[in-house]
Amino acid sequence: MAQTKSAASKSAPATSATQTVRIAYIDPQSGPFAGVGANLLKHFQFSADLVNAQQLAGPGVKFEMAAFDNKASPQETLTALKQVIDQGIRYVVQGQGSGAALALIDAIDKHNERNPNQAIVFLNYAAVDPDLTNSKCSFWHFRFDANTDMKMEALTTYIKDRSEVKNVFLINQNYSHGQQVSRVAKELLARKRPDVKVVGDDLHPLGQVRDFAPYIAKMKAANADTVITGNWGPDLALLVRAAREAGLNANFYTYYAGVIGTPTAVGPAGENRMHMISYWHPNITGYPGEQIYLDFKKRFNEEFYTVA
Known part of the structure:
Protein backbone atom coordinates (compact mmCIF):
# COMPACT_ATOMS: atom_id res chain seq x y z
CA MET A 1 0.00 0.00 0.00
CA ALA A 2 2.85 2.33 0.83
CA GLN A 3 4.48 1.54 -2.55
CA THR A 4 1.23 2.36 -4.37
CA LYS A 5 0.95 5.71 -2.60
CA SER A 6 4.56 6.53 -3.38
CA ALA A 7 4.17 5.74 -7.06
CA ALA A 8 0.98 7.75 -7.25
CA SER A 9 2.61 10.76 -5.65
CA LYS A 10 5.51 10.63 -8.11
CA SER A 11 3.22 10.50 -11.12
CA ALA A 12 0.88 13.29 -9.97
CA PRO A 13 1.50 16.61 -11.76
CA ALA A 14 3.07 19.31 -9.66
CA THR A 15 0.82 22.25 -8.85
CA SER A 16 1.99 25.76 -8.13
CA ALA A 17 0.06 28.67 -6.70
CA THR A 18 -0.49 31.72 -8.89
CA GLN A 19 1.99 34.50 -8.19
CA THR A 20 0.41 37.94 -8.49
CA VAL A 21 2.85 40.76 -9.18
CA ARG A 22 1.27 44.09 -8.27
CA ILE A 23 2.50 47.21 -10.04
CA ALA A 24 1.68 50.64 -8.66
CA TYR A 25 0.67 53.25 -11.22
CA ILE A 26 1.37 56.68 -9.68
CA ASP A 27 0.06 59.37 -12.02
CA PRO A 28 -2.81 61.88 -12.12
CA GLN A 29 -6.37 60.61 -11.98
CA SER A 30 -7.85 63.93 -10.89
CA GLY A 31 -7.15 67.54 -11.75
CA PRO A 32 -6.28 69.00 -15.18
CA PHE A 33 -4.26 65.97 -16.31
CA ALA A 34 -6.82 63.35 -15.23
CA GLY A 35 -7.77 62.54 -18.82
CA VAL A 36 -4.21 61.66 -19.75
CA GLY A 37 -3.73 59.71 -16.52
CA ALA A 38 -6.89 57.67 -16.99
CA ASN A 39 -6.02 56.85 -20.59
CA LEU A 40 -2.51 55.70 -19.76
CA LEU A 41 -3.78 53.58 -16.87
CA LYS A 42 -5.84 51.76 -19.50
CA HIS A 43 -2.62 51.30 -21.50
CA PHE A 44 -1.08 49.46 -18.58
CA GLN A 45 -4.20 47.47 -17.71
CA PHE A 46 -4.56 46.40 -21.32
CA SER A 47 -0.89 45.39 -21.50
CA ALA A 48 -1.13 43.45 -18.22
CA ASP A 49 -4.19 41.59 -19.50
CA LEU A 50 -2.35 40.76 -22.72
CA VAL A 51 0.70 39.45 -20.86
CA ASN A 52 -1.48 37.43 -18.48
CA ALA A 53 -3.56 35.89 -21.28
CA GLN A 54 -0.46 34.77 -23.17
CA GLN A 55 1.47 33.81 -20.01
CA LEU A 56 4.45 35.80 -21.26
CA ALA A 57 5.96 35.85 -17.76
CA GLY A 58 5.53 32.09 -17.42
CA PRO A 59 2.77 29.83 -16.08
CA GLY A 60 1.21 30.99 -12.85
CA VAL A 61 2.52 34.56 -12.97
CA LYS A 62 -0.13 37.26 -13.10
CA PHE A 63 0.33 41.03 -13.28
CA GLU A 64 -2.10 43.41 -11.61
CA MET A 65 -2.17 47.22 -11.79
CA ALA A 66 -2.93 49.29 -8.69
CA ALA A 67 -3.72 52.97 -9.34
CA PHE A 68 -2.63 55.81 -7.05
CA ASP A 69 -3.57 59.43 -7.78
CA ASN A 70 -0.68 61.88 -7.48
CA LYS A 71 -2.63 64.83 -8.99
CA ALA A 72 0.53 65.60 -11.05
CA SER A 73 2.13 66.91 -7.84
CA PRO A 74 5.54 65.86 -6.43
CA GLN A 75 4.16 66.22 -2.89
CA GLU A 76 1.12 64.04 -3.64
CA THR A 77 3.47 61.58 -5.33
CA LEU A 78 5.32 61.05 -2.05
CA THR A 79 2.00 60.52 -0.25
CA ALA A 80 1.05 57.91 -2.85
CA LEU A 81 4.45 56.21 -2.53
CA LYS A 82 3.90 55.82 1.21
CA GLN A 83 0.64 54.00 0.47
CA VAL A 84 2.49 51.79 -2.04
CA ILE A 85 5.10 50.90 0.57
CA ASP A 86 2.41 50.19 3.19
CA GLN A 87 0.72 47.77 0.75
CA GLY A 88 3.97 45.92 0.08
CA ILE A 89 4.07 46.75 -3.65
CA ARG A 90 7.58 46.51 -5.06
CA TYR A 91 7.20 47.98 -8.56
CA VAL A 92 6.21 51.55 -9.43
CA VAL A 93 5.41 52.98 -12.87
CA GLN A 94 5.16 56.72 -13.46
CA GLY A 95 5.73 59.03 -16.39
CA GLN A 96 3.57 62.14 -16.34
CA GLY A 97 5.84 64.82 -14.96
CA SER A 98 9.56 64.86 -14.33
CA GLY A 99 9.00 66.71 -11.06
CA ALA A 100 7.12 63.71 -9.73
CA ALA A 101 9.79 61.38 -11.11
CA LEU A 102 12.57 63.31 -9.36
CA ALA A 103 10.64 63.05 -6.09
CA LEU A 104 10.20 59.30 -6.59
CA ILE A 105 13.88 58.67 -7.31
CA ASP A 106 14.98 60.45 -4.14
CA ALA A 107 12.37 58.78 -1.93
CA ILE A 108 12.85 55.30 -3.37
CA ASP A 109 16.64 55.53 -3.00
CA LYS A 110 16.24 56.41 0.67
CA HIS A 111 13.63 53.69 1.24
CA ASN A 112 15.77 51.01 -0.40
CA GLU A 113 18.83 52.00 1.58
CA ARG A 114 16.86 51.61 4.82
CA ASN A 115 14.93 48.52 3.69
CA PRO A 116 17.10 46.46 1.33
CA ASN A 117 14.84 43.41 1.67
CA GLN A 118 11.79 45.41 0.53
CA ALA A 119 13.48 47.31 -2.30
CA ILE A 120 11.26 49.09 -4.85
CA VAL A 121 12.00 49.39 -8.58
CA PHE A 122 10.90 52.55 -10.40
CA LEU A 123 9.87 52.00 -14.05
CA ASN A 124 9.67 55.36 -15.82
CA TYR A 125 7.81 55.35 -19.12
CA ALA A 126 7.68 59.06 -20.01
CA ALA A 127 9.36 61.45 -17.55
CA VAL A 128 12.14 62.75 -19.79
CA ASP A 129 14.21 65.28 -17.84
CA PRO A 130 17.85 64.38 -18.70
CA ASP A 131 18.89 64.83 -15.07
CA LEU A 132 16.92 61.70 -14.18
CA THR A 133 19.58 59.54 -15.80
CA ASN A 134 22.51 61.90 -15.30
CA SER A 135 23.00 63.91 -12.11
CA LYS A 136 20.09 62.09 -10.42
CA CYS A 137 20.97 58.65 -11.81
CA SER A 138 19.74 55.79 -9.60
CA PHE A 139 20.34 52.04 -9.69
CA TRP A 140 16.63 51.54 -8.95
CA HIS A 141 15.34 53.73 -11.80
CA PHE A 142 14.79 52.45 -15.35
CA ARG A 143 13.59 54.82 -18.08
CA PHE A 144 12.08 53.48 -21.31
CA ASP A 145 11.70 56.82 -23.11
CA ALA A 146 14.26 58.99 -24.88
CA ASN A 147 15.08 62.06 -22.81
CA THR A 148 14.42 65.71 -23.68
CA ILE A 277 8.87 63.57 -32.56
CA SER A 278 7.71 60.06 -31.65
CA TYR A 279 8.49 56.36 -31.92
CA TRP A 280 5.27 55.56 -33.69
CA HIS A 281 1.90 56.90 -34.79
CA PRO A 282 -1.22 55.13 -36.12
CA ASN A 283 -0.65 56.17 -39.74
CA ILE A 284 2.50 54.04 -40.08
CA THR A 285 1.67 51.01 -42.21
CA GLY A 286 3.01 47.56 -41.49
CA TYR A 287 3.84 48.30 -37.86
CA PRO A 288 4.19 44.95 -36.01
CA GLY A 289 2.22 46.21 -33.04
CA GLU A 290 -0.69 47.46 -35.07
CA GLN A 291 -3.05 44.77 -33.77
CA ILE A 292 -2.41 45.94 -30.21
CA TYR A 293 -3.48 49.44 -31.22
CA LEU A 294 -6.60 48.16 -32.97
CA ASP A 295 -7.60 45.88 -30.07
CA PHE A 296 -7.09 48.67 -27.54
CA LYS A 297 -9.20 51.09 -29.57
CA LYS A 298 -11.94 48.49 -29.97
CA ARG A 299 -12.02 47.79 -26.22
CA PHE A 300 -11.84 51.36 -24.90
CA ASN A 301 -12.74 53.55 -27.89
CA GLU A 302 -9.61 55.58 -27.13
CA GLU A 303 -6.21 56.01 -28.75
CA PHE A 304 -3.21 53.85 -27.84
CA TYR A 305 -0.17 56.07 -28.35
CA THR A 306 2.50 55.44 -25.69
CA VAL A 307 4.87 52.69 -26.82
CA ALA A 308 7.98 53.64 -24.81
Missing part, protein backbone atom coordinates in the same frame (compact mmCIF):
# COMPACT_ATOMS: atom_id res chain seq x y z
CA ASP A 149 17.88 66.26 -25.17
CA MET A 150 17.66 63.18 -27.41
CA LYS A 151 14.26 64.19 -28.77
CA MET A 152 15.33 67.78 -29.39
CA GLU A 153 18.45 66.53 -31.17
CA ALA A 154 16.22 64.67 -33.63
CA LEU A 155 13.70 67.48 -33.93
CA THR A 156 16.31 70.17 -34.66
CA THR A 157 18.08 67.89 -37.15
CA TYR A 158 14.83 67.91 -39.09
CA ILE A 159 14.33 71.66 -38.64
CA LYS A 160 17.81 72.58 -39.87
CA ASP A 161 16.87 71.62 -43.42
CA ARG A 162 13.56 73.52 -43.35
CA SER A 163 14.26 76.83 -45.02
CA GLU A 164 10.86 78.25 -43.97
CA VAL A 165 11.95 78.18 -40.30
CA LYS A 166 13.21 81.68 -39.51
CA ASN A 167 11.52 82.99 -36.36
CA VAL A 168 11.04 80.49 -33.53
CA PHE A 169 8.87 80.98 -30.46
CA LEU A 170 9.45 78.64 -27.50
CA ILE A 171 6.60 78.00 -25.09
CA ASN A 172 6.83 75.41 -22.33
CA GLN A 173 5.48 74.38 -18.95
CA ASN A 174 7.38 75.90 -16.04
CA TYR A 175 8.83 72.80 -14.42
CA SER A 176 11.94 70.70 -15.00
CA HIS A 177 10.93 69.18 -18.36
CA GLY A 178 9.72 72.46 -19.88
CA GLN A 179 12.80 74.29 -18.66
CA GLN A 180 15.03 71.65 -20.24
CA VAL A 181 13.15 71.88 -23.56
CA SER A 182 13.73 75.64 -23.62
CA ARG A 183 17.41 75.26 -22.76
CA VAL A 184 18.32 72.56 -25.26
CA ALA A 185 16.23 74.04 -28.09
CA LYS A 186 18.21 77.30 -27.89
CA GLU A 187 21.53 75.45 -27.69
CA LEU A 188 20.87 73.17 -30.67
CA LEU A 189 19.27 75.82 -32.87
CA ALA A 190 22.30 78.07 -32.30
CA ARG A 191 24.59 75.24 -33.38
CA LYS A 192 22.60 73.87 -36.33
CA ARG A 193 20.81 76.96 -37.60
CA PRO A 194 22.59 80.09 -36.34
CA ASP A 195 20.50 82.18 -38.75
CA VAL A 196 17.28 81.33 -36.91
CA LYS A 197 16.00 83.91 -34.43
CA VAL A 198 14.39 82.89 -31.14
CA VAL A 199 11.72 85.61 -30.99
CA GLY A 200 10.07 84.41 -27.79
CA ASP A 201 10.74 82.10 -24.86
CA ASP A 202 7.87 81.75 -22.41
CA LEU A 203 7.35 79.43 -19.45
CA HIS A 204 3.84 79.14 -18.04
CA PRO A 205 2.42 77.46 -14.91
CA LEU A 206 1.85 73.72 -15.25
CA GLY A 207 -1.82 72.86 -15.76
CA GLN A 208 -3.10 76.29 -14.67
CA VAL A 209 -3.56 78.27 -17.89
CA ARG A 210 -7.11 78.12 -19.25
CA ASP A 211 -6.71 80.72 -22.00
CA PHE A 212 -3.58 80.76 -24.14
CA ALA A 213 -4.81 83.66 -26.29
CA PRO A 214 -2.34 86.16 -24.74
CA TYR A 215 0.57 83.83 -25.58
CA ILE A 216 -0.70 83.41 -29.14
CA ALA A 217 -0.95 87.21 -29.46
CA LYS A 218 2.71 87.46 -28.47
CA MET A 219 3.62 84.90 -31.15
CA LYS A 220 1.76 86.85 -33.81
CA ALA A 221 3.33 90.13 -32.70
CA ALA A 222 6.79 88.53 -32.88
CA ASN A 223 6.06 87.29 -36.42
CA ALA A 224 6.78 83.71 -35.33
CA ASP A 225 6.65 81.17 -38.15
CA THR A 226 7.58 78.22 -35.90
CA VAL A 227 6.54 77.19 -32.39
CA ILE A 228 8.53 74.62 -30.43
CA THR A 229 6.90 73.19 -27.32
CA GLY A 230 7.28 70.29 -24.93
CA ASN A 231 3.76 70.85 -23.60
CA TRP A 232 1.50 67.87 -23.06
CA GLY A 233 -2.07 67.11 -22.08
CA PRO A 234 -4.44 70.08 -21.72
CA ASP A 235 -1.53 72.52 -21.82
CA LEU A 236 -0.91 71.51 -25.42
CA ALA A 237 -4.54 70.96 -26.43
CA LEU A 238 -5.58 74.41 -25.20
CA LEU A 239 -2.50 76.02 -26.75
CA VAL A 240 -3.13 74.67 -30.24
CA ARG A 241 -6.86 75.38 -29.95
CA ALA A 242 -6.09 79.03 -29.16
CA ALA A 243 -3.66 79.14 -32.10
CA ARG A 244 -6.32 77.73 -34.42
CA GLU A 245 -8.97 80.18 -33.23
CA ALA A 246 -6.60 83.15 -33.62
CA GLY A 247 -5.51 82.04 -37.08
CA LEU A 248 -1.83 81.78 -36.15
CA ASN A 249 0.02 80.92 -39.34
CA ALA A 250 2.89 78.93 -37.81
CA ASN A 251 4.19 75.39 -37.76
CA PHE A 252 4.20 73.58 -34.43
CA TYR A 253 7.04 71.21 -33.51
CA THR A 254 6.03 69.16 -30.49
CA TYR A 255 6.92 66.21 -28.31
CA TYR A 256 3.36 65.13 -27.50
CA ALA A 257 0.88 66.10 -30.22
CA GLY A 258 -0.42 62.52 -30.27
CA VAL A 259 -1.48 62.49 -26.61
CA ILE A 260 -5.22 62.12 -25.98
CA GLY A 261 -7.19 65.34 -26.55
CA THR A 262 -4.63 67.11 -28.72
CA PRO A 263 -5.49 65.64 -32.16
CA THR A 264 -9.13 66.57 -31.54
CA ALA A 265 -8.16 70.12 -30.53
CA VAL A 266 -6.00 70.54 -33.63
CA GLY A 267 -8.44 69.08 -36.13
CA PRO A 268 -7.91 69.55 -39.88
CA ALA A 269 -6.03 72.80 -39.22
CA GLY A 270 -3.05 70.73 -38.10
CA GLU A 271 -2.49 69.08 -41.47
CA ASN A 272 1.10 69.75 -42.61
CA ARG A 273 1.50 72.14 -39.65
CA MET A 274 1.59 69.94 -36.57
CA HIS A 275 4.80 67.93 -36.19
CA MET A 276 5.70 65.42 -33.48
Whole structure:
Protein backbone atom coordinates (compact mmCIF):
# COMPACT_ATOMS: atom_id res chain seq x y z
CA MET A 1 0.00 0.00 0.00
CA ALA A 2 2.85 2.33 0.83
CA GLN A 3 4.48 1.54 -2.55
CA THR A 4 1.23 2.36 -4.37
CA LYS A 5 0.95 5.71 -2.60
CA SER A 6 4.56 6.53 -3.38
CA ALA A 7 4.17 5.74 -7.06
CA ALA A 8 0.98 7.75 -7.25
CA SER A 9 2.61 10.76 -5.65
CA LYS A 10 5.51 10.63 -8.11
CA SER A 11 3.22 10.50 -11.12
CA ALA A 12 0.88 13.29 -9.97
CA PRO A 13 1.50 16.61 -11.76
CA ALA A 14 3.07 19.31 -9.66
CA THR A 15 0.82 22.25 -8.85
CA SER A 16 1.99 25.76 -8.13
CA ALA A 17 0.06 28.67 -6.70
CA THR A 18 -0.49 31.72 -8.89
CA GLN A 19 1.99 34.50 -8.19
CA THR A 20 0.41 37.94 -8.49
CA VAL A 21 2.85 40.76 -9.18
CA ARG A 22 1.27 44.09 -8.27
CA ILE A 23 2.50 47.21 -10.04
CA ALA A 24 1.68 50.64 -8.66
CA TYR A 25 0.67 53.25 -11.22
CA ILE A 26 1.37 56.68 -9.68
CA ASP A 27 0.06 59.37 -12.02
CA PRO A 28 -2.81 61.88 -12.12
CA GLN A 29 -6.37 60.61 -11.98
CA SER A 30 -7.85 63.93 -10.89
CA GLY A 31 -7.15 67.54 -11.75
CA PRO A 32 -6.28 69.00 -15.18
CA PHE A 33 -4.26 65.97 -16.31
CA ALA A 34 -6.82 63.35 -15.23
CA GLY A 35 -7.77 62.54 -18.82
CA VAL A 36 -4.21 61.66 -19.75
CA GLY A 37 -3.73 59.71 -16.52
CA ALA A 38 -6.89 57.67 -16.99
CA ASN A 39 -6.02 56.85 -20.59
CA LEU A 40 -2.51 55.70 -19.76
CA LEU A 41 -3.78 53.58 -16.87
CA LYS A 42 -5.84 51.76 -19.50
CA HIS A 43 -2.62 51.30 -21.50
CA PHE A 44 -1.08 49.46 -18.58
CA GLN A 45 -4.20 47.47 -17.71
CA PHE A 46 -4.56 46.40 -21.32
CA SER A 47 -0.89 45.39 -21.50
CA ALA A 48 -1.13 43.45 -18.22
CA ASP A 49 -4.19 41.59 -19.50
CA LEU A 50 -2.35 40.76 -22.72
CA VAL A 51 0.70 39.45 -20.86
CA ASN A 52 -1.48 37.43 -18.48
CA ALA A 53 -3.56 35.89 -21.28
CA GLN A 54 -0.46 34.77 -23.17
CA GLN A 55 1.47 33.81 -20.01
CA LEU A 56 4.45 35.80 -21.26
CA ALA A 57 5.96 35.85 -17.76
CA GLY A 58 5.53 32.09 -17.42
CA PRO A 59 2.77 29.83 -16.08
CA GLY A 60 1.21 30.99 -12.85
CA VAL A 61 2.52 34.56 -12.97
CA LYS A 62 -0.13 37.26 -13.10
CA PHE A 63 0.33 41.03 -13.28
CA GLU A 64 -2.10 43.41 -11.61
CA MET A 65 -2.17 47.22 -11.79
CA ALA A 66 -2.93 49.29 -8.69
CA ALA A 67 -3.72 52.97 -9.34
CA PHE A 68 -2.63 55.81 -7.05
CA ASP A 69 -3.57 59.43 -7.78
CA ASN A 70 -0.68 61.88 -7.48
CA LYS A 71 -2.63 64.83 -8.99
CA ALA A 72 0.53 65.60 -11.05
CA SER A 73 2.13 66.91 -7.84
CA PRO A 74 5.54 65.86 -6.43
CA GLN A 75 4.16 66.22 -2.89
CA GLU A 76 1.12 64.04 -3.64
CA THR A 77 3.47 61.58 -5.33
CA LEU A 78 5.32 61.05 -2.05
CA THR A 79 2.00 60.52 -0.25
CA ALA A 80 1.05 57.91 -2.85
CA LEU A 81 4.45 56.21 -2.53
CA LYS A 82 3.90 55.82 1.21
CA GLN A 83 0.64 54.00 0.47
CA VAL A 84 2.49 51.79 -2.04
CA ILE A 85 5.10 50.90 0.57
CA ASP A 86 2.41 50.19 3.19
CA GLN A 87 0.72 47.77 0.75
CA GLY A 88 3.97 45.92 0.08
CA ILE A 89 4.07 46.75 -3.65
CA ARG A 90 7.58 46.51 -5.06
CA TYR A 91 7.20 47.98 -8.56
CA VAL A 92 6.21 51.55 -9.43
CA VAL A 93 5.41 52.98 -12.87
CA GLN A 94 5.16 56.72 -13.46
CA GLY A 95 5.73 59.03 -16.39
CA GLN A 96 3.57 62.14 -16.34
CA GLY A 97 5.84 64.82 -14.96
CA SER A 98 9.56 64.86 -14.33
CA GLY A 99 9.00 66.71 -11.06
CA ALA A 100 7.12 63.71 -9.73
CA ALA A 101 9.79 61.38 -11.11
CA LEU A 102 12.57 63.31 -9.36
CA ALA A 103 10.64 63.05 -6.09
CA LEU A 104 10.20 59.30 -6.59
CA ILE A 105 13.88 58.67 -7.31
CA ASP A 106 14.98 60.45 -4.14
CA ALA A 107 12.37 58.78 -1.93
CA ILE A 108 12.85 55.30 -3.37
CA ASP A 109 16.64 55.53 -3.00
CA LYS A 110 16.24 56.41 0.67
CA HIS A 111 13.63 53.69 1.24
CA ASN A 112 15.77 51.01 -0.40
CA GLU A 113 18.83 52.00 1.58
CA ARG A 114 16.86 51.61 4.82
CA ASN A 115 14.93 48.52 3.69
CA PRO A 116 17.10 46.46 1.33
CA ASN A 117 14.84 43.41 1.67
CA GLN A 118 11.79 45.41 0.53
CA ALA A 119 13.48 47.31 -2.30
CA ILE A 120 11.26 49.09 -4.85
CA VAL A 121 12.00 49.39 -8.58
CA PHE A 122 10.90 52.55 -10.40
CA LEU A 123 9.87 52.00 -14.05
CA ASN A 124 9.67 55.36 -15.82
CA TYR A 125 7.81 55.35 -19.12
CA ALA A 126 7.68 59.06 -20.01
CA ALA A 127 9.36 61.45 -17.55
CA VAL A 128 12.14 62.75 -19.79
CA ASP A 129 14.21 65.28 -17.84
CA PRO A 130 17.85 64.38 -18.70
CA ASP A 131 18.89 64.83 -15.07
CA LEU A 132 16.92 61.70 -14.18
CA THR A 133 19.58 59.54 -15.80
CA ASN A 134 22.51 61.90 -15.30
CA SER A 135 23.00 63.91 -12.11
CA LYS A 136 20.09 62.09 -10.42
CA CYS A 137 20.97 58.65 -11.81
CA SER A 138 19.74 55.79 -9.60
CA PHE A 139 20.34 52.04 -9.69
CA TRP A 140 16.63 51.54 -8.95
CA HIS A 141 15.34 53.73 -11.80
CA PHE A 142 14.79 52.45 -15.35
CA ARG A 143 13.59 54.82 -18.08
CA PHE A 144 12.08 53.48 -21.31
CA ASP A 145 11.70 56.82 -23.11
CA ALA A 146 14.26 58.99 -24.88
CA ASN A 147 15.08 62.06 -22.81
CA THR A 148 14.42 65.71 -23.68
CA ASP A 149 17.88 66.26 -25.17
CA MET A 150 17.66 63.18 -27.41
CA LYS A 151 14.26 64.19 -28.77
CA MET A 152 15.33 67.78 -29.39
CA GLU A 153 18.45 66.53 -31.17
CA ALA A 154 16.22 64.67 -33.63
CA LEU A 155 13.70 67.48 -33.93
CA THR A 156 16.31 70.17 -34.66
CA THR A 157 18.08 67.89 -37.15
CA TYR A 158 14.83 67.91 -39.09
CA ILE A 159 14.33 71.66 -38.64
CA LYS A 160 17.81 72.58 -39.87
CA ASP A 161 16.87 71.62 -43.42
CA ARG A 162 13.56 73.52 -43.35
CA SER A 163 14.26 76.83 -45.02
CA GLU A 164 10.86 78.25 -43.97
CA VAL A 165 11.95 78.18 -40.30
CA LYS A 166 13.21 81.68 -39.51
CA ASN A 167 11.52 82.99 -36.36
CA VAL A 168 11.04 80.49 -33.53
CA PHE A 169 8.87 80.98 -30.46
CA LEU A 170 9.45 78.64 -27.50
CA ILE A 171 6.60 78.00 -25.09
CA ASN A 172 6.83 75.41 -22.33
CA GLN A 173 5.48 74.38 -18.95
CA ASN A 174 7.38 75.90 -16.04
CA TYR A 175 8.83 72.80 -14.42
CA SER A 176 11.94 70.70 -15.00
CA HIS A 177 10.93 69.18 -18.36
CA GLY A 178 9.72 72.46 -19.88
CA GLN A 179 12.80 74.29 -18.66
CA GLN A 180 15.03 71.65 -20.24
CA VAL A 181 13.15 71.88 -23.56
CA SER A 182 13.73 75.64 -23.62
CA ARG A 183 17.41 75.26 -22.76
CA VAL A 184 18.32 72.56 -25.26
CA ALA A 185 16.23 74.04 -28.09
CA LYS A 186 18.21 77.30 -27.89
CA GLU A 187 21.53 75.45 -27.69
CA LEU A 188 20.87 73.17 -30.67
CA LEU A 189 19.27 75.82 -32.87
CA ALA A 190 22.30 78.07 -32.30
CA ARG A 191 24.59 75.24 -33.38
CA LYS A 192 22.60 73.87 -36.33
CA ARG A 193 20.81 76.96 -37.60
CA PRO A 194 22.59 80.09 -36.34
CA ASP A 195 20.50 82.18 -38.75
CA VAL A 196 17.28 81.33 -36.91
CA LYS A 197 16.00 83.91 -34.43
CA VAL A 198 14.39 82.89 -31.14
CA VAL A 199 11.72 85.61 -30.99
CA GLY A 200 10.07 84.41 -27.79
CA ASP A 201 10.74 82.10 -24.86
CA ASP A 202 7.87 81.75 -22.41
CA LEU A 203 7.35 79.43 -19.45
CA HIS A 204 3.84 79.14 -18.04
CA PRO A 205 2.42 77.46 -14.91
CA LEU A 206 1.85 73.72 -15.25
CA GLY A 207 -1.82 72.86 -15.76
CA GLN A 208 -3.10 76.29 -14.67
CA VAL A 209 -3.56 78.27 -17.89
CA ARG A 210 -7.11 78.12 -19.25
CA ASP A 211 -6.71 80.72 -22.00
CA PHE A 212 -3.58 80.76 -24.14
CA ALA A 213 -4.81 83.66 -26.29
CA PRO A 214 -2.34 86.16 -24.74
CA TYR A 215 0.57 83.83 -25.58
CA ILE A 216 -0.70 83.41 -29.14
CA ALA A 217 -0.95 87.21 -29.46
CA LYS A 218 2.71 87.46 -28.47
CA MET A 219 3.62 84.90 -31.15
CA LYS A 220 1.76 86.85 -33.81
CA ALA A 221 3.33 90.13 -32.70
CA ALA A 222 6.79 88.53 -32.88
CA ASN A 223 6.06 87.29 -36.42
CA ALA A 224 6.78 83.71 -35.33
CA ASP A 225 6.65 81.17 -38.15
CA THR A 226 7.58 78.22 -35.90
CA VAL A 227 6.54 77.19 -32.39
CA ILE A 228 8.53 74.62 -30.43
CA THR A 229 6.90 73.19 -27.32
CA GLY A 230 7.28 70.29 -24.93
CA ASN A 231 3.76 70.85 -23.60
CA TRP A 232 1.50 67.87 -23.06
CA GLY A 233 -2.07 67.11 -22.08
CA PRO A 234 -4.44 70.08 -21.72
CA ASP A 235 -1.53 72.52 -21.82
CA LEU A 236 -0.91 71.51 -25.42
CA ALA A 237 -4.54 70.96 -26.43
CA LEU A 238 -5.58 74.41 -25.20
CA LEU A 239 -2.50 76.02 -26.75
CA VAL A 240 -3.13 74.67 -30.24
CA ARG A 241 -6.86 75.38 -29.95
CA ALA A 242 -6.09 79.03 -29.16
CA ALA A 243 -3.66 79.14 -32.10
CA ARG A 244 -6.32 77.73 -34.42
CA GLU A 245 -8.97 80.18 -33.23
CA ALA A 246 -6.60 83.15 -33.62
CA GLY A 247 -5.51 82.04 -37.08
CA LEU A 248 -1.83 81.78 -36.15
CA ASN A 249 0.02 80.92 -39.34
CA ALA A 250 2.89 78.93 -37.81
CA ASN A 251 4.19 75.39 -37.76
CA PHE A 252 4.20 73.58 -34.43
CA TYR A 253 7.04 71.21 -33.51
CA THR A 254 6.03 69.16 -30.49
CA TYR A 255 6.92 66.21 -28.31
CA TYR A 256 3.36 65.13 -27.50
CA ALA A 257 0.88 66.10 -30.22
CA GLY A 258 -0.42 62.52 -30.27
CA VAL A 259 -1.48 62.49 -26.61
CA ILE A 260 -5.22 62.12 -25.98
CA GLY A 261 -7.19 65.34 -26.55
CA THR A 262 -4.63 67.11 -28.72
CA PRO A 263 -5.49 65.64 -32.16
CA THR A 264 -9.13 66.57 -31.54
CA ALA A 265 -8.16 70.12 -30.53
CA VAL A 266 -6.00 70.54 -33.63
CA GLY A 267 -8.44 69.08 -36.13
CA PRO A 268 -7.91 69.55 -39.88
CA ALA A 269 -6.03 72.80 -39.22
CA GLY A 270 -3.05 70.73 -38.10
CA GLU A 271 -2.49 69.08 -41.47
CA ASN A 272 1.10 69.75 -42.61
CA ARG A 273 1.50 72.14 -39.65
CA MET A 274 1.59 69.94 -36.57
CA HIS A 275 4.80 67.93 -36.19
CA MET A 276 5.70 65.42 -33.48
CA ILE A 277 8.87 63.57 -32.56
CA SER A 278 7.71 60.06 -31.65
CA TYR A 279 8.49 56.36 -31.92
CA TRP A 280 5.27 55.56 -33.69
CA HIS A 281 1.90 56.90 -34.79
CA PRO A 282 -1.22 55.13 -36.12
CA ASN A 283 -0.65 56.17 -39.74
CA ILE A 284 2.50 54.04 -40.08
CA THR A 285 1.67 51.01 -42.21
CA GLY A 286 3.01 47.56 -41.49
CA TYR A 287 3.84 48.30 -37.86
CA PRO A 288 4.19 44.95 -36.01
CA GLY A 289 2.22 46.21 -33.04
CA GLU A 290 -0.69 47.46 -35.07
CA GLN A 291 -3.05 44.77 -33.77
CA ILE A 292 -2.41 45.94 -30.21
CA TYR A 293 -3.48 49.44 -31.22
CA LEU A 294 -6.60 48.16 -32.97
CA ASP A 295 -7.60 45.88 -30.07
CA PHE A 296 -7.09 48.67 -27.54
CA LYS A 297 -9.20 51.09 -29.57
CA LYS A 298 -11.94 48.49 -29.97
CA ARG A 299 -12.02 47.79 -26.22
CA PHE A 300 -11.84 51.36 -24.90
CA ASN A 301 -12.74 53.55 -27.89
CA GLU A 302 -9.61 55.58 -27.13
CA GLU A 303 -6.21 56.01 -28.75
CA PHE A 304 -3.21 53.85 -27.84
CA TYR A 305 -0.17 56.07 -28.35
CA THR A 306 2.50 55.44 -25.69
CA VAL A 307 4.87 52.69 -26.82
CA ALA A 308 7.98 53.64 -24.81
